[in-house]
Amino acid sequence: MNLNVLIVDDDKMITLLHKVMVVKTKICTTPPLLFSDGKMALEFLLSEYNPEERYLVLLDINMPVLNGWEFLDSIQPERFANNLFVIIVTSSVDSSDKLKAKTYPQVIGFLEKPLRSESCEFIKTMPSIAPFFA
Amino acid sequence: MTITTGEDEERLRLLESVILNTTDGVLIAENDHNQDPKIVFVNEAFIKMSGYNKEEIIGLSPIGFFAPDASSDELAKLKDAIDKCEPCNIVVKTSKKNGTKYWVNVSVAPVSDGSGGFKHWVYIQRDVNNRRRHLQALEEQNKKLKEIAWIQSHVVRAPLARIMGLVDLLSEHHDSEELSNNQIIEAIASSANELDNIIRKIVQNTENVQNQSSL
Numbered sequence: 323m324n325l326n327v328l329i330v331d332d333d334k335m336i337t338l339l340h341k342v343m344v345v346k347t348k349i350c351t352t353p354p355l356l357f358s359d360g361k362m363a364l365e366f367l368l369s370e371y372n373p374e375e376r377y378l379v380l381l382d383i384n385m386p387v388l389n390g391w392e393f394l395d396s397i398q399p400e401r402f403a404n405n406l407f408v409i410i411v412t413s414s415v416d417s418s419d420k421l422k423a424k425t426y427p428q429v430i431g432f433l434e435k436p437l438r439s440e441s442c443e444f445i446k447t448m449p450s451i452a453p454f455f456a
Numbered sequence: 457m458t459i460t461t462g463e464d465e466e467r468l469r470l471l472e473s474v475i476l477n478t479t480d481g482v483l484i485a486e487n488d489h490n491q492d493p494k495i496v497f498v499n500e501a502f503i504k505m506s507g508y509n510k511e512e513i514i515g516l517s518p519i520g521f522f523a524p525d526a527s528s529d530e531l532a533k534l535k536d537a538i539d540k541c542e543p544c545n546i547v548v549k550t551s552k553k554n555g556t557k558y559w560v561n562v563s564v565a566p567v568s569d570g571s572g573g574f575k576h577w578v579y580i581q582r583d584v585n586n587r588r589r590h591l592q593a594l595e596e597q598n599k600k601l602k603e604i605a606w607i608q609s610h611v612v613r614a615p616l617a618r619i620m621g622l623v624d625l626l627s628e629h630h631d632s633e634e635l636s637n638n639q640i641i642e643a644i645a646s647s648a649n650e651l652d653n654i655i656r657k658i659v660q661n662t663e664n665v666q667n668q669s670s671l
Contacts, residue, residue: 333614335643339621342634384610413613416606435613436621 325454326375327354330363330393331382331411340380340411340437347442349378349455359385360393367397367406376405378451380437383412383419394426402428407451411435481505481560481581484567485518492517493538493577505560505583507553518564518579525549525557534564541566541574547584559588604658612654615647622647 327350331337337356344354357363363379371377383390390410397406409431410423423432430450433441446455475482481502485493498513506513513521519538523531526548537544543565549557560581567576622644626637635643 333618335618335647336621338634339618339625342625343621384614413617414609415613416609435617436624438621438624 323374323376323454324352325350325451326352326377328357328363328366328377328379329354330357330360330379330385330390332358332385333382334358336382336435343437343439343442344380347439347446349442349445360388360390360396362387364388364393364396367402371402373403373405376451376454377402377407379406379408380411381408382435383410383414391422394428397428409433409445409448411437475499481579481583483513483518483579483581485577485579487575487577492519495521496576502581505552505558505581506550507556512553518577522548522550522562525551534562537564538577547588558583558585560584600661600664604661607654607658612651612658615650615654618647619644619651 327344329337329340329344331340337358341354341356344350355366357366360381363381367377381390381393388396390412394408397408406428407430408426408428410419410429411433412419413435415434420432423429430448431445433445446452476499478499479501481504482497482499483495483502484497486496488494495513495516495518498510503510503513519531519534522534526534526546530546530548533544533546543563545561545563547559547561549559551557561584563580563582565578566574567578569575622640625635626640626644
């Protein structure tokens with residue numbers, strides 16, 4: 323089964339960097355999809371979501387239009403069930419953000435920017451998505 | 457009738473001098489049947505603090521005196537203590553005769569009449585205006601510092617994280633169609649500039665906080 327990777331960040335250079343990293347570390351086999359705010363990512367999921375597929379969202383918190391928290395609030399409905407995984411990737415080192423992230427069931431990880439090779443390898447060991455890389 | 461000896465008189469004079477010389481405002485009020493207690497004594501410090509003269513204060517109710525500017529919570533606490541004959545301590549905003557508002561800490565204590573009843577109340581009022589102002593200034597400063605901490609975490613780290621990621625990529629001799637090495641170097645330079653601007657802004661904000669606190 324394919325894991326579709328969505329990179330959601332308003333910093334263009336970061337989305338490019340993260341794209342290079344996830345391709346290089348083989349987190350995704352198909353090119354990742356890049357979105358510059360939560361709304362665009364949400365609209366994509368609402369229209370293109372396929373229950374046969376699995377989705378991994380690398381989500382920034384501070385973004386215009388629809389920020390990371392608002393995005394998470396909008397995907398609360400059971401619709402995506404266990405097919406959607408979110409990893410928050412933020413420049414924030416604020417512990418309150420980390421605590422808040424834990425309140426969302428879809429959030430399987432909280433990483434600091436930038437994504438480096440080690441953080442990508444770590445993503446591949448996260449229990450909920452490790453089977454994709456076995 | 458109590459008979460006082462010379463020693464007792466000496467002791468009373470000493471105690472009285474405390475009330476007369478303290479910089480805390482002192483009121484003594486007497487219970488007035490079922491009405492609010494009435495002020496029967498006021499010391500010089502209270503007169504100085506409030507701007508009212510003795511004649512204007514004697515006969516008033518202390519509750520009435522604090523009522524106009526006090527919050528309903530504080531006033532309820534004071535009334536409740538009087539009803540229950542219990543001591544209480546409140547911080548209220550009150551007015552001087554000239555209209556100036558100031559903050560006072562008021563300690564209220566019932567005085568036993570020696571036969572199990574309470575006929576008198578002692579009100580001790582301390583001017584806490586300066587302390588209050590300092591507290592407000594500190595709270596304001598703390599808020600600014602929290603804002604600065606937030607900026608550090610969210611705004612400063614953004615270009616820094618970008619630089620870290622770009623340098624990683626560069627050091628791995630990466631050269632792809634997505635990002636050429638030249639593009640990476642340009643992006644590092646512009647991120648460094650961005651970081652510089654943010655830090656300058658923070659320094660300026662911090663200086664503003666410092667200037668305010670030295671006022």
